[in-house]
Amino acid sequence: MTTPKGPLSQYQKLSVTSDASHSGDDSEEKKEYANGIKKQHKYIVYVGIDFGTDGCGLSYGLNDGSVFIHNRWKDACAADEKPETSILFDANMEPKAYGSKAKQTYIDLTNVNDWMLFEKYKMSLYREPDWKKEIQDKSQTLERVDFEEKISANNQMGKTIETERIFVAQLKYLYQAAMKFMLEEFKKKRKIKFKSNQIQWILTVPAIWNDAAKNKMKHWARMAGLVKSDNNDPDALKIVYEPDCASLAIQYEINKSKSQIVRNAEEYNNEDIDSKEQIPCNITDDDEEKEQAEYSKILQDIDIKLAK
Numbered sequence: 001m002t003t004p005k006g007p008l009s010q011y012q013k014l015s016v017t018s019d020a021s022h023s024g025d026d027s028e029e030k031k032e033y034a035n036g037i038k039k040q041h042k043y044i045v046y047v048g049i050d051f052g053t054d055g056c057g058l059s060y061g062l063n064d065g066s067v068f069i070h071n072r073w074k075d076a077c078a079a080d081e082k083p084e085t086s087i088l089f090d091a092n093m094e095p096k097a098y099g100s101k102a103k104q105t106y107i108d109l110t111n112v113n114d115w116m117l118f119e120k121y122k123m124s125l126y127r128e129p130d131w132k133k134e135i136q137d138k139s140q141t142l143e144r145v146d147f148e149e150k151i152s153a154n155n156q157m158g159k160t161i162e163t164e165r166i167f168v169a170q171l172k173y174l175y176q177a178a179m180k181f182m183l184e185e186f187k188k189k190r191k192i193k194f195k196s197n198q199i200q201w202i203l204t205v206p207a208i209w210n211d212a213a214k215n216k217m218k219h220w221a222r223m224a225g226l227v228k229s230d231n232n233d234p235d236a237l238k239i240v241y242e243p244d245c246a247s248l249a250i251q252y253e254i255n256k257s258k259s260q261i262v263r264n265a266e267e268y269n270n271e272d273i274d275s276k277e278q279i280p281c282n283i284t285d286d287d288e289e290k291e292q293a294e295y296s297k298i299l300q301d302i303d304i305k306l307a308k
Helices: 027-031 100-108 130-134 163-189 211-223 242-269 273-277 286-306
Strands: 013-017 045-051 056-062 067-071 088-091 093-097 116-119 150-152 159-161 199-205 237-241
Touching: 056 163, 056 237, 067 130, 067 163, 088 100, 088 163, 093 100, 100 116, 100 199, 159 163, 163 211, 199 211, 199 242, 199 286, 211 237
Parallel strands: 045 199, 199 237
Antiparallel strands: 013 067, 045 056, 056 067, 088 093, 088 116, 150 159
16 A cells, blocks of 8 residues: 555645555564454544544555544645634534635625624634532532534624534535545545445544533434434544544654664574675785784773873
């Protein structure tokens, strides 16, 4: 599996499987077998959703270690950029455009006074509630959600919309983009077979959110269709903190670099010894004896100086 050449495709490959898995070395394959039965993975595809304040992103992982970044959006952003976290609703409270196109659509249209534009809205839903001043114990915060129930539009001062409606619409947009990618790149192109219950979704949230807020996001993600209503797998959707993901990404890169250093060392040590013997060498036996004599004289001079 190689990275496509030429113009950027719908994904950018970050890592590939080790060379050993393609060179006939079945050591890794043997590890996946126990008593003749190959290890079965619960999930086949892993989808990461970066629900950011400024922009949103998608990434994909496979069990062979391959990782992909979704970088071909139906948006006005460049291929190496994430689409803005923006959404445009019409007068009927229906989403009409996302990302950079949301603002551009609003500018281009006429007679849209009742339309509402929301830009970089994620952090505007969080507030420092008054009741926090009254809490005496941390457990008292577990049942409280630090969310604004409604968010004001950027273009309509005083006009608000339910927080749930905005987040569900944004998550549904990301879900549809991810499903299209997986259908084209994995099922059609790579012939990877998997069902919806063999996809694990990982959704990031800010570290300031408490457990109740995380559960709220999980509920919205299910409403958006990420996990089907009949899927009772508790691990099908993971809500994780953004700093934790950043830490794991750094650890992954460090471990990958260490593995590459080890592979380079092994390749060097396994080079044909005969090829090393063919390196021209102009040092003769007489040269070695002369060098040894000079070294011995230096040691004798050191001994004499120490004796004095």
